[in-house]
Amino acid sequence: MHALKVDGIRKSFRGDMSLARREVLHGVSLHASEGEVLGFLGLNGAGKTTTIKVILGLIRADSGAVTIFDRPVGDRRAMARVGYLPEMPYFYPHLSLMEFLELCGAMSGMARERIRARIEKVVETVDLTAHIGRRLKSYSKGMLQRAGLAQAILHEPELLILDEPFSGLDPIGRKMVRDVLVDLKRRGTTIFFSSHVLPDMETLCDRVSIIRDGVIAKSVGLDDLLRLGEGTVEVTVRGWRPGMMGEIRAHVESAQEAGGEAFLVVREQRFVRPVIEHLYRSGAEVLAVANRRCSLEDIFMQEIARRESGAREKTKEEELVCTGF
Amino acid sequence: MKTVIAVARNTFRESVREKILVVAILFGAILMSSSVFLSPLAVGAKQKIVMDVGLAAISLIGVLTAVFLGSTLVHKEIDRKAIYLVITRPVSRAAYLFGKLAGITAAIALVFAVMTAVMIGIIALGEDALRPAVFASVYLSFLETTVISSIVMLFSTFTTPMLTSFFAICCFAAGSLSGDLKVFAAKFGGAGMELATSAFYYLLPNLEVFNLRHEAVHDLPFQTADLLRATGYAAVYCGVITFFACLIFRRREFR
Numbered sequence: 001m002h003a004l005k006v007d008g009i010r011k012s013f014r015g016d017m018s019l020a021r022r023e024v025l026h027g028v029s030l031h032a033s034e035g036e037v038l039g040f041l042g043l044n045g046a047g048k049t050t051t052i053k054v055i056l057g058l059i060r061a062d063s064g065a066v067t068i069f070d071r072p073v074g075d076r077r078a079m080a081r082v083g084y085l086p087e088m089p090y091f092y093p094h095l096s097l098m099e100f101l102e103l104c105g106a107m108s109g110m111a112r113e114r115i116r117a118r119i120e121k122v123v124e125t126v127d128l129t130a131h132i133g134r135r136l137k138s139y140s141k142g143m144l145q146r147a148g149l150a151q152a153i154l155h156e157p158e159l160l161i162l163d164e165p166f167s168g169l170d171p172i173g174r175k176m177v178r179d180v181l182v183d184l185k186r187r188g189t190t191i192f193f194s195s196h197v198l199p200d201m202e203t204l205c206d207r208v209s210i211i212r213d214g215v216i217a218k219s220v221g222l223d224d225l226l227r228l229g230e231g232t233v234e235v236t237v238r239g240w241r242p243g244m245m246g247e248i249r250a251h252v253e254s255a256q257e258a259g260g261e262a263f264l265v266v267r268e269q270r271f272v273r274p275v276i277e278h279l280y281r282s283g284a285e286v287l288a289v290a291n292r293r294c295s296l297e298d299i300f301m302q303e304i305a306r307r308e309s310g311a312r313e314k315t316k317e318e319e320l321v322c323t324g325f
Numbered sequence: 326m327k328t329v330i331a332v333a334r335n336t337f338r339e340s341v342r343e344k345i346l347v348v349a350i351l352f353g354a355i356l357m358s359s360s361v362f363l364s365p366l367a368v369g370a371k372q373k374i375v376m377d378v379g380l381a382a383i384s385l386i387g388v389l390t391a392v393f394l395g396s397t398l399v400h401k402e403i404d405r406k407a408i409y410l411v412i413t414r415p416v417s418r419a420a421y422l423f424g425k426l427a428g429i430t431a432a433i434a435l436v437f438a439v440m441t442a443v444m445i446g447i448i449a450l451g452e453d454a455l456r457p458a459v460f461a462s463v464y465l466s467f468l469e470t471t472v473i474s475s476i477v478m479l480f481s482t483f484t485t486p487m488l489t490s491f492f493a494i495c496c497f498a499a500g501s502l503s504g505d506l507k508v509f510a511a512k513f514g515g516a517g518m519e520l521a522t523s524a525f526y527y528l529l530p531n532l533e534v535f536n537l538r539h540e541a542v543h544d545l546p547f548q549t550a551d552l553l554r555a556t557g558y559a560a561v562y563c564g565v566i567t568f569f570a571c572l573i574f575r576r577r578e579f580r
Contacts, residue, residue, distance in 0.1 A: 013580070053579070053580070056409075056412075056413045057412065057413070058409060058412060058413070058578070058579040058580075059578040059579065059580060060578060076415040076417065077415070079413065079414060079415045080414075080415040082413065084409070084410075084413040086406060086409045086410070089406075089409075089410075090405040090406050090407050091407065091410070092335065092339065092407060094338065094339050094342040094343075095335070095338070099338070103331055103334075103335050104410065104414070106327060106328070106330070106331035106334075107328050107331050107332070107410075107411060107414045107415075107416050108414050108415065109327060109328070109415055151410065
């Protein structure tokens with residue numbers, strides 16, 4: 001069973017001053033199996049938050065369907081199994097953390113005794129025990145983010161939806177959130193989260209869906225990610241000159257220079273030896289040789305580059321049409 | 326039910342912690358205390374002045390509190406996106422609205438309790454006897470304020486606090502005069518005017534049914550049946566208005 005299934009959702013909004021509608025989601029489809037951690041990646045304005053809002057029933061899709069544990073959005077039995085942390089959360093400033101979590105527990109339908117026990121636990125988890133009696137209006141941004149995480153996991157949801165959970169956190173806070181998510185993943189909680197922090201996403205996710213201009217451009221599993229870079233080797237060189245490329249050009253996929261060093265990506269293992277020998281002969285110094293792994297950042301940047309080249313092509317086509325060619 | 330109580334409790338707590346509630350109570354207390362200084366102007370009618378001003382102050386402060394709290398609390402929650410934490414839980418939108426209304430009504434009940442205590446204190450200081458009609462009048466004013474709260478809630482589901490306040494105050498003014506308007510139209514207006522005023526008469530709340538101030542001030546008898554009728558009217562009116570508010574709120578999107 002899918003914990004979350006989003007099937008071809010489309011959503012358009014009317015501008016504030018016009019009647020024309022602008023479509024921001026053009027048929028987004030994704031799914032998260034039970035116990036899976038699914039990352040949701042995209043540039044600002046790509047449609048991440050809109051998708052999350054549709055999933056949670058805060059806004060309605062024009063078409064398409066969303067199911068949570070095979071139940072439609074808004075079904076109370078389904079929502080009882082969901083925990084949500086919004087981007088830039090705003091909590092009731094007049095409440096203390098204790099009162100706020102009591103309220104969240106009651107709204108989630110928890111029994112009073114269970115609320116008490118869970119509050120103690122989650123407050124300790126997010127390291128806010130010392131501040132539990134303080135009103136939320138006196139909390140810093142990072143503390144509010146941690147309070148937000150506490151309310152999201154209070155009722156032990158089976159599906160956790162987090163919109164930018166690392167936003168506003170210092171390195172210690174980030175590590176804390178990461179540890180909490182790792183622990184929840186170990187316990188089998190399905191996690192769906194959007195973030196711009198790619199290394200964290202790479203560490204936590206089983207799979208990542210990249211959204212671009214309101215459509216899912218790529219869905220890639222962590223295993224696929226490792227496989228994508230398989231076989232290539234990165235050689236770090238000092239004393240590199242572009243003229244050295246000559247006879248090894250066919251073996252080298254790319255060469256980048258930075259700070260007096262060059263990073264050569266060798267296409268296959270068998271070419272490493274001739275490449276290194278050539279470099280030594282040419283007077284360069286080989287500093288490191290390592291198997292190369294494709295990072296999420298590489299994939300994301302490729303998608304962005306594809307988008308930009310697509311936009312350039314489109315502009316060229318439009319220019320040609322305009323000039324009559 | 327549990328979720329309604331949770332929302333109501335939070336709304337009550339938020340209302341009570343708003344400074345405006347303290348200001349409203351202080352203003353009402355000052356208004357009532359002023360009656361002590363006005364009463365020498367009406368020789369032999371000191372108690373009537375105290376009661377008249379006191380009951381009017383309770384009604385006015387109650388309505389203003391309902392308008393202010395109702396128009397800002399829901400809107401603020403939507404505007405600042407605190408509602409995300411409610412709607413994404415197993416809380417129906419109707420439960421949320423009922424909870425909000427119950428919380429605001431509880432806060433208004435607190436205002437009424439404090440102000441009634443102040444009025445009783447002032448009456449007791451003048452060594453005057455308390456009449457049952459005074460309590461009946463306060464009770465009806467409370468029902469009137471609850472009706473206004475439900476109207477405020479209806480408007481706050483789709484418009485701004487400013488417009489909500491404006492519409493609610495218009496409804497309060499028109500509802501207080503709806504009976505007079507109907508009589509006026511029947512006497513001086515044409516058929517069209519009579520139809521329009523009849524429509525308004527049945528659409529707007531008839532707030533006159535909640536007015537027992539005259540009987541309380543002049544120590545006139547009142548019927549318990551009138552209290553029951555007013556209670557039933559308030560319950561039905563609030564129910565219908567909240568039903569429409571729920572219909573609108575169900576369609577609302579939170580961007």
